[in-house]
Amino acid sequence: MMAAMAARDAELDLLGIGNAIVDVLSRADEASLAGWGLEKGTMTLIDAGQAEVLYAATGPGVEVSGGSCANTIAGAASLGARVGYIGKVRDDELGRTFAHDLRAAGVSFRTPAASDGPGTARCLIVVTPDAQRTMGTYLGASAELGPDDVDEALVASAAITYLEGYLWDPPAAKEAFRKAVEIARGAGRRVALTLSDPFCVERHRDEFSELIADGVDVLFANEAELVSLVQAASFDEAVAAVRGRCEVVAVTRSELGSVVITADDVQAVPAAAVEHLIDTTGAGDLYAAGFLHGLTAGRPLPECAWLGAVAAAEVISHFGARPQVSLAELAAAAPRP
Amino acid sequence: MMAAMAARDAELDLLGIGNAIVDVLSRADEASLAGWGLEKGTMTLIDAGQAEVLYAATGPGVEVSGGSCANTIAGAASLGARVGYIGKVRDDELGRTFAHDLRAAGVSFRTPAASDGPGTARCLIVVTPDAQRTMGTYLGASAELGPDDVDEALVASAAITYLEGYLWDPPAAKEAFRKAVEIARGAGRRVALTLSDPFCVERHRDEFSELIADGVDVLFANEAELVSLVQAASFDEAVAAVRGRCEVVAVTRSELGSVVITADDVQAVPAAAVEHLIDTTGAGDLYAAGFLHGLTAGRPLPECAWLGAVAAAEVISHFGARPQVSLAELAAAAPRP
Numbered sequence: 192m193m194a195a196m197a198a199r200d201a202e203l204d205l206l207g208i209g210n211a212i213v214d215v216l217s218r219a220d221e222a223s224l225a226g227w228g229l230e231k232g233t234m235t236l237i238d239a240g241q242a243e244v245l246y247a248a249t250g251p252g253v254e255v256s257g258g259s260c261a262n263t264i265a266g267a268a269s270l271g272a273r274v275g276y277i278g279k280v281r282d283d284e285l286g287r288t289f290a291h292d293l294r295a296a297g298v299s300f301r302t303p304a305a306s307d308g309p310g311t312a313r314c315l316i317v318v319t320p321d322a323q324r325t326m327g328t329y330l331g332a333s334a335e336l337g338p339d340d341v342d343e344a345l346v347a348s349a350a351i352t353y354l355e356g357y358l359w360d361p362p363a364a365k366e367a368f369r370k371a372v373e374i375a376r377g378a379g380r381r382v383a384l385t386l387s388d389p390f391c392v393e394r395h396r397d398e399f400s401e402l403i404a405d406g407v408d409v410l411f412a413n414e415a416e417l418v419s420l421v422q423a424a425s426f427d428e429a430v431a432a433v434r435g436r437c438e439v440v441a442v443t444r445s446e447l448g449s450v451v452i453t454a455d456d457v458q459a460v461p462a463a464a465v466e467h468l469i470d471t472t473g474a475g476d477l478y479a480a481g482f483l484h485g486l487t488a489g490r491p492l493p494e495c496a497w498l499g500a501v502a503a504a505e506v507i508s509h510f511g512a513r514p515q516v517s518l519a520e521l522a523a524a525a526p527r528p
Numbered sequence: 529m530m531a532a533m534a535a536r537d538a539e540l541d542l543l544g545i546g547n548a549i550v551d552v553l554s555r556a557d558e559a560s561l562a563g564w565g566l567e568k569g570t571m572t573l574i575d576a577g578q579a580e581v582l583y584a585a586t587g588p589g590v591e592v593s594g595g596s597c598a599n600t601i602a603g604a605a606s607l608g609a610r611v612g613y614i615g616k617v618r619d620d621e622l623g624r625t626f627a628h629d630l631r632a633a634g635v636s637f638r639t640p641a642a643s644d645g646p647g648t649a650r651c652l653i654v655v656t657p658d659a660q661r662t663m664g665t666y667l668g669a670s671a672e673l674g675p676d677d678v679d680e681a682l683v684a685s686a687a688i689t690y691l692e693g694y695l696w697d698p699p700a701a702k703e704a705f706r707k708a709v710e711i712a713r714g715a716g717r718r719v720a721l722t723l724s725d726p727f728c729v730e731r732h733r734d735e736f737s738e739l740i741a742d743g744v745d746v747l748f749a750n751e752a753e754l755v756s757l758v759q760a761a762s763f764d765e766a767v768a769a770v771r772g773r774c775e776v777v778a779v780t781r782s783e784l785g786s787v788v789i790t791a792d793d794v795q796a797v798p799a800a801a802v803e804h805l806i807d808t809t810g811a812g813d814l815y816a817a818g819f820l821h822g823l824t825a826g827r828p829l830p831e832c833a834w835l836g837a838v839a840a841a842e843v844i845s846h847f848g849a850r851p852q853v854s855l856a857e858l859a860a861a862a863p864r865p
Contacts, residue, residue, distance in 0.1 A: 217632075218852065251602065251629040251850055254591035265588070284621040292588040295554075467804070510846065513588055515555065
């Protein structure tokens with residue numbers, strides 16, 4: 192069934208639509224998080240003023256282009272996929288940085304930058320000593336993404352259109368999201384979605400459920416997001432509840448690896464070895480990159496999950512959520528499962 | 529002799545004056561360097577147009593505050609020193625990032641940002657697979673630093689004023705440099721200098737020699753810079769030639785460690801172990817941080833060199849030239865030589 196996704200006639204393997212964000216990473220201990228109004232391991236939306244206050248409070252930073260979906264797309268490019276991205280930056284320094292990094296990674300990115308309004312989005316990411324990341328996101332210009340930015344021909348040309356749940360937060364972006372799903376389905380293409388964050392699922396549970404039932408072929412989630420989506424009492428219960436709701440559901444479980452759920456089967460795939468865990472930012476994003484690249488290349492599902500694990504292992508062994516080496520070379524050299 | 533530098537009456541242990549720069553790090557193979565007009569392992573000055581072209585040619589980047597002297601000052605702060613910095617940024621996004629990162633590291637930084645003229649300086653750093661860094665620097669606003677930015681009371685309050693040789697490139701900064709040396713000497717304080725880069729030494733050899741003879745107490749160099757300064761045929765010859773020219777000369781030799789040269793003695797101190805060499809950017813800067821912190825804390829010279837080695841080992845085990853952990857904690861836990 193999944194082999195159909197190889198879609199050799201598509202011009203793009205993968206088109207991502209997401210919030211275009213530059214990350215500012217710094218380190219802090221857990222005690223600081225609560226004082227800053229952040230809940231460990233989650234993403235909190237903040238406004239421009241809160242972003243200033245939080246930035247002033249955090250330590251020296253490292254700036255790296257981010258955005259969940261953009262990280263996935265950059266990762267898929269590094270694996271050799273033909274990829275494009277739709278997202279909104281402002282025509283400021285951070286926006287130029289974001290566009291440079293995406294294009295330099297081999298991603299087609301043509302969404303026009305906003306020439307007025309709020310600045311390019313930034314995500315203040317605090318990495319605690321256990322390598323977990325906690326995020327405060329100022330959406331800025333990324334929230335200006337709207338249906339007009341969704342190019343019909345581009346969406347129709349991609350074997351899979353991949354959307355992040357975070358897009359459901361800004362109202363215009365939600366419309367863009369819906370338009371993209373409609374176009375992709377109309378063109379006989381596939382739609383993939385990541386649930387993004389447990390709080391994001393709480394905010395939009397019913398709409399996400401509806402969307403998944405209607406138009407999502409491939410769903411990504413971590414344990415907390417899946418459990419929240421189906422309001423289950425346990426992970427096993429959640430797996431049973433989601434089974435068959437879309438063609439494939441891939442659930443990441445940190446060091447426990449991932450679980451690939453189809454109507455017929457539930458397969459567990461181990462995580463790839465990580466010598467030095469530095470920063471978990473982007474782990475889920477890069478898992479999706481490997482998995483989706485595998486799908487569009489027509490690989491069997493356990494191999495898709497293995498590619499996801501290899502890509503995730505690279506990104507959590509350094510600061511920042513974009514790959515720092517060629518994932519294609521890394522995957523070629525990695526021991527098969 | 530060196531114990532005099534502990535200078536308990538000083539308000540600051542260390543004041544740095546340097547080019548205020550934000551680094552943009554990316555990876556590339558060696559073949560690319562020549563095509564971009566860069567010589568491996570060195571720093572090339574580029575103008576705004578060349579910076580645009582080079583940025584467009586390089587891969588996805590990571591932005592980290594840099595500037596040789598500022599890296600040293602941030603490192604010394606991380607070791608627990610009381611430190612200040614003088615350098616010029618523009619009032620733009622990169623300038624705000626630079627100031628944030630320095631202040632967040634515990635550095636007193638009050639030089640007013642320029643409100644017009646060129647943007648904040650950036651250094652495009654290309655890291656080759658052997659972890660060596662090669663740099664193209666657009667000086668931008670940092671070249672606007674001038675004598676008026678050198679606060680007499682501040683310089684007089686610091687036990688050591690530390691200057692980077694790179695300051696000799698922009699004319700106004702050179703005047704600022706000279707003014708700082710004069711104030712420090714007049715106040716009975718010490719002056720430290722790093723030679724920065726072999727090309728920088730070639731550009732300014734005679735003036736550097738004069739300055740060292742007249743007013744430098746502590747000199748930092750790597751092998752190539754030292755050999756170029758004294759135009760020696762070998763490293764041993766260079767060591768003999770520089771001996772006694774200032775109170776102490778500390779020469780870094782990468783994995784061979786460092787050599788500490790005084791009028792009476794030449795002592796070799798091994799490098800600290802590095803598990804994973806990722807990016808040598810900032811190795812010399814952080815060596816100077818450890819060494820200078822040791823000096824102002826009244827430690828014996830071999831211990832100063834060991835502190836330098838520990839600080840350098842941290843910074844070369846990740847991307848970027850600023851420490852990512854507390855160097856004070858790292859040094860406390862590190863095995864003594």
